[in-house]
Amino acid sequence: MKFSWERNLVVLWTGVFFCSMAYSISIPFLPIYLNTELDVEHHLEAWSGIAFGITFLASALISPFWGSLADKYGRKPMLIRSGFSLAALYLLNYFVHDPYWFLVIRVFQGLLAGFVPASIALVATNTPEEKTGYALGIMSTAGATGSILGPLVGGVVSHYFGNREAFLFSSAIVLIAALVATFFAKEKNFNRKAVRSHVKDDLKHALANRSFSLLLMIVAVSTFSVMILEPLITVYVLKMGISKESASLSSGIIFSAVGIATVIMAPRWGKWGRKIGYEKVLLIGLIGSGIGNVLQIFVTGYVGFGVLRFGYGLFFAGVNPSINAMIVQNTEPEFRGRAFSLNQSASQLATMAGPIIGGLLGGIMPIHYIFVLNGCALLLSALLFKMMIQHKSSALSRHHESSKHRTASR
Structure with missing residues (x-):
């Protein structure tokens, strides 16, 4: 077949x-x-x-x-x-x-x-x-x-x-x-003659690839931005005046709003990434979801909270598909399985740490400030990513210029 x-x-x-x-x-x-x-x-x-x-x-x-x-x-x-x-x-x-x-x-x-x-x-x-x-x-x-x-x-x-x-x-x-x-x-595209690497060498290889390392950091921050809220949303909903009897259902609906938005928008972000570039889509996703978190400080009602979370999800849906596509672009084919496993490690560590840190922060500061910190972390990731793009672009242009000079001197 x-x-x-x-x-x-x-x-x-x-x-x-x-x-x-x-x-x-x-x-x-x-x-x-x-x-x-x-x-x-x-x-x-x-x-x-x-x-x-x-x-x-x-x-x-x-x-x-x-x-x-x-x-x-x-x-x-x-x-x-x-x-x-x-x-x-x-x-x-x-x-x-x-x-x-x-x-x-x-x-x-x-x-x-x-x-x-x-x-x-x-x-x-x-x-x-x-x-x-x-x-x-x-x-x-x-x-x-x-x-x-x-x-x-x-x-x-x-x-x-x-x-x-x-x-x-x-x-x-x-x-x-x-x-x-x-x-x-x-599975069609696979080289079975490849020599198996050691995990220590894989980590060194990953750290030497600055673009890939930054992508892993963004994976961790973006996953953390979702999971830090897991122990807090039900408490936050209760503080908005929702009864204890319906708090679990209400918080469940709000938490799933991000997932529903992802289902709606992720394929579209993937198509747009192919047209305008995955770097631009990732930037838009990080900035949009960062602003969506910061805006939480101005929302005090349950309905507005739900709408804002859904809006955040529409932008956040562009993050993971873009990162996955850029991992493909920034790693060698023979390293790809290890690249996605390291990506999984970054995500899993953030998934574990998010609820723990969220619970600790929720005990020492108002919850809406945690949304602001969350948003600032996403915006900082966007800034670092933008700087990386500019650095790569300038390095590439310098390489082209030096190639032209070498060709002209011949």
Whole structure:
């Protein structure tokens, strides 16, 4: 059968969608599960925070290793490894009755993760260059859509069937993703004779690439800008006068507004990036989302807050597809799997640190000031990125001038 990048995109979108949904299914009831099923009565907040963050920490630390294997043995084997491993681990959660064993399984979930970065790397390396931005924009919607629907599905399943049974549902969904990747995903552009690198060398290589290093920093800041608000939005909504009975639903709607905006706008940003340049789209996304956060200091009502978050999401939707496309532009093909794994590490570390720092800051300052700090960090990232573009442009023009002089002197 002739290779079709469009078919591959649909297959990998489906896999990432199911994988993202499976993880986020447990978010609404994780503290309840620890309390009612695993008998955690003291320090429940700490247990919940550790159970949430430890998976991301483990994933961040191991991602460069999986990226090295992906560049040696292929991205599809990483999809299969991760998919079936996670399906088994979600199944094990159903049988756990001890909170410490639950944490051990959460650690292994992080250590054996990698489905999403491998999928993005596979799309990036097996899509025609002129279609890469569009394809990566589409892939951004897979994770966003899965993360939006996951908590809703998890809430329904846990309510009607039970918290343990929700883990069975997660296991089944990841198994579907693994089977889809095994039988339908194709990998064409891959050099199987490549020598496997060491993680230490990969980190040195990444740091030597200034453009790529700055992109990793922007990934961390942009992910942090979303996750720092996770422990604060419900509290913020309560301070706006929303009743405790409807606060969870209201904050859930507001939090999902960013994801909905991403689903709407990410493919469009990908297309525009191909036309006007991904650098411009990334700048627009960072500046727009930065201003959207700063403007929060002027909004005190629930409706205005929701509208502002949605507007922020429309701009933020341009950030990740542009970064992914620029990673392709700024790294060698043989380094690409490791590049996307390092990208995943930066994102996972920010995902872990965001809620912790957000909770600490929320205890010492008014929440709307945290939005302002958040916005300033995004605007600073935009400034640094703009300076990098100008530096590269001037260096390129100097190179052209020196080439002309050498040619003329001959």
